[in-house]
Amino acid sequence: MTSRDFSSDSLDPSGEEWEQFRASGHRMLDAMIDNLSTLRERPVWQPVPEQIRESFREAPIPEESGTLTEFFTRFEQAVLPYSTGNRHPGFMGWVHGGGTPAGMLAEMLAAGLNANLGGRDHAPVEVERMVIRWAATMMGLPETASGLLVTGSSMANFIAVIVASRAQPAGTEMRKTGLQARKLVGYAARTVHGCVSRAFDLAGLGTDALRLVPVDTSFRMDVSALRQMIAEDRKAGAEPFLVVGTAGTVDTGAIDPLEDIAAIAGTEKLWFHVDGAFGALATLSERFHPALEAIGKADSLAFDFHKWAQVPYDAGCVIVRDPVRHAAAFAQTLSYLSREDRGLAAGAPWFCDLGPDLSRGFRALKVWATLSIYGTRRLGRMVDQCCDVAQHLAARVEREPTLELMAPVTLNIVCFRVRVPGTDEATQDTFNAELVKDLQESGITAPSTTRISGQLVIRAAIVNHRTTCADADRMVDAVLNLAMRRDLQRMPEDRSRGNSAG
Structure with a gap:
């Protein structure tokens, strides 16, 4: 205008x-x-x-x-x-979805409607209820499960921890009295995302209340260690209440032994929560569904539609098996939020009864658009495609003598590094860290870094539906070229040190 x-x-x-x-x-x-x-x-980028x-x-x-x-x-x-660059097929850094044109248009429609989904009786609320029912069914949970869309898995995990802590005997009293002298403790693998520890912090439980369980050589929770830790905590007078299994760890994409964890949770009467931030959506793949089937036994689940489902940011989701326990953890009665049997104030329970937000946007519209336009079968094939690209990348890394694969490739994350002969670990870490910055600034590709067994590695997460094997090869070519250039810059310094030493 x-x-x-x-x-x-x-x-x-x-x-x-x-x-x-x-x-x-x-x-x-x-x-x-x-x-x-x-x-x-x-x-x-x-x-x-x-x-x-x-x-x-x-x-x-x-x-x-x-x-x-x-x-x-x-x-x-x-x-x-x-x-950020996460729409680009060369973005392989953090676990960010690439978005879709359809999702962009749905976001525009939602903004035009400007609906507040905290509560009241209107069609957008029914859309979110439909999406939550779909999500529960997709993950093998009962369609009667409760849930809501949130900013992301950080908030979803926080809500799950709150519900789990208040599902314990006298747990709802904590809403008024706080923890008092109770020593609630929960368990998760050492590879769990940091947002779970933060959830314990924000919930007032304290980060020390989250016991970190050792992992095996495949970076999966060691269930024998879990059993032992639960027994030791009970003996010490603590109250175990929760165990978290991860479906797709952020570092390597490993999947915890969810079936075994579910069995232990049942025997020990613990709340079984799954953090499936990105990996849970691999259940749409026929290939990976068996490894994730135990998600259907969870008491609660956190995952993100804005990762592998490619919904535009933000669109996290929490599902709780028992709607009564979910509502008991958050519902409140306030005069200005009174529910009626008809009119605009009807339609209880409201979404503000299921989480901390009263004002909530219409996230469900872009999720509805994505699922209805692309369908779960096509999304499942897209998951397979990403994992195929990851396997292609891993095979290429193993063929290159200067590269080293640093972890098994379970899903879509490939961790590797450039070998720098004749140097110590600290020098190799610095070399690979600087190389990743070179790669990002080149504009060709954008991986990130993480640490595997204490060593800094290059981490490529294949989440974007646009990424192909050719993009993975382009990244490896860039790694090799920029590493050679950086190595040539480093060599005169090494020769100089060698001459002075001799």
């Missing part, structure tokens, strides 16, 4: 201004579709230029009206080229 001010007293356009607004909106949509369709022609960074830091608060055209021009110049 070109006019500085809408003529209407509201913030809407008026009269012919609507047509101008429509034309501007179409241009913005076309530009974003053009951008998505040409991702491969662009760098995966590029650093924000200092002048743009400063322009944001120094920008004054706008006091006068601007135009939609000015705003979008600024977006195209200062934001669009410098985003």
Whole structure:
């Protein structure tokens, strides 16, 4: 739009201004579709230029009206080229979904509707209930299970820990009295995501209350150690209440022995929670479903639609098998939130009874769009495709004499490093860490790093539906080329040290 001010007293356009607004909106949509369709022609990531960074830091608060055209021009110049890069097929760093054009349009529709899904009786609430029912069924849980969409698995795991702690005898009293002298403890493998420890912190249990169980050579929870730790804690007067199994660890993609953990939880009368942030969605794959089937025995589950399901950020999900226990952990009665038998205040229970948020966006629309447009079978094949690319990458790494595979490839994560002969571990760590920065700044590819058995490694997570074997090969080629360049820069220093020593 070109006019500085809408003529209407509201913030809407008026009269012919609507047509101008429509034309501007179409241009913005076309530009974003053009951008998505040409991702491969662009760098995966590029650093924000200092002048743009400063322009944001120094920008004054706008006091006068601007135009939609000015705003979008600024977006195209200062934001669009410098985003995280996870839409690009060469992005293999953190476990980020790539998004879809359909999801982008659904997000626009949700914003246009501007619905608050904290509660009340309206169709968007029914859409989220449908999505939660679908999610529970997909994961093998009863369709009567409770749940809600949240920002991500960090919030989903936090909600699950709260529900689990209050499902214990006299647990609901904790809502008024707190922990008092109770010593509740939970268990998770050492490879568990840090958000579970943070959940214990935020829940007031303390991070020491999360016992970290050793793992085996495949980076899966050692169930014998779990049994022993539970027995020792009971003997010491603690109250074990929860065990967390991970479906797809963040470092290597390993899947804990969920069936065994479920059996121990049943015998010990513990709440069985699964953190399936990205790996749970592999249950849609016929190939990986058997390894994840025990998710259906969980008391609660956390996972993200915005990872392997490719829904635009943010779209986390928590599912709780027992709706009564879920509501008991969060429901509250306030006069200004009274529920009625009809009218807009009907439709209880509300989603604000199932988590900490009263104001909630319409996340369910983009999940509905993704599942209905692509279907679970196609999403399952996409999971297989990502894992096939990971196996291709692992095989390529093993063929290259200067590269070393550092962990088994269970799903879609490949951990490897460049060997630097004649150097100590600290030097190899630094070399690989700097190499990853080189790779990211090259714009060719964007892996990340992690540590495996104390050693820093290059970590490639194949989550984007656009990533192919050719993209994996392109990354390896870039690794080898940039490593050779960095090694040549390092060699004169080594020779100099050798001459002075001799």
